[in-house]
Structure formats: structure tokens, C-alpha cells
Amino acid sequence: xxxxxxxxxxxxxxxxxxxxxxxxxxxxxxxxxxxxxxxxxxxxxxxxxxxxxxxxxxxxxxxxxxxxxxxxxxxxxxxxxxxxxxxxxxxxxxxxxxxxxxxxx
Numbered sequence: 001x002x003x004x005x006x007x008x009x010x011x012x013x014x015x016x017x018x019x020x021x022x023x024x025x026x027x028x029x030x031x032x033x034x035x036x037x038x039x040x041x042x043x044x045x046x047x048x049x050x051x052x053x054x055x056x057x058x059x060x061x062x063x064x065x066x067x068x069x070x071x072x073x074x075x076x077x078x079x080x081x082x083x084x085x086x087x088x089x090x091x092x093x094x095x096x097x098x099x100x101x102x103x104x105x
Contacts, residue, residue: 033091033098035060041098042087046080064088 035054040047056074057063066088071081090096 033060035063037098038063038087038091039084042083044080044083046083049074049076049080052076064092 035057036047036050038060039050039053052074053063053076057066063084066084068081068085071084076084087096
């Protein structure tokens with residue numbers, strides 16, 4: 001019993017009360033990234049769909065929550081859809097961001 005109380009007391013000393021450790025909501029993005037920069041950052045031929053996606057979707061925030069069926073209706077090939085969806089998921093989690101300068105071969 002005393003051991004349990006010691007464990008709970010030490011946890012409360014180091015944690016901030018009222019704040020959750022993890023949040024399911026993503027933080028707002030600090031750097032302004034548009035659809036062209038995002039697709040150019042992905043590479044692998046995905047940048048060929050910039051004009052189509054900008055005209056149909058228009059907003060980068062809408063691109064981050066787009067579904068595969070909508071991309072399919074827009075005429076984006078399967079490999080490019082997979083890349084776009086993979087990188088949008090990573091971007092939302094904060095694990096990937098497009099480079100400011102493109103890599104020169």
C-alpha cells in the first residue's frame with residue numbers, strides 16, 4: 001500500500017495537472033506550404049498533377065484530408081495516389097515536410 005502511494009505521489013510531482021500527455025489534434029502548421037510545393041517535394045512524377053489538383057481542390061488543407069476515391073475521379077494514377085496519401089499522412093503527423101530547395105542531381 002505504501003509503495004503504491006509513493007508511486008502515485010512521484011507521478012503527480014513530475015506531471016502537470018489538467019494537461020494530457022498526448023493530443024490527437026494536430027498543431028497548426030507554421031510554414032505556409034501550397035499544393036505545388038507539396039507535390040514537388042514528393043517528386044516521382046507527382047508534380048505533373050499540380051494544375052489539376054489546384055483547380056479541383058484549391059486549398060492545401062483540403063488536400064491533407066482528401067480520399068483516394070476523389071483522387072481516382074480526378075484521374076490520378078494509383079502509384080501517385082499512394083504517394084500523395086502517404087505523404088499527406090506523414091505531413092499531418094509532423095514526420096515529413098517538403099524541402100525548401102529542390103535537391104539537385
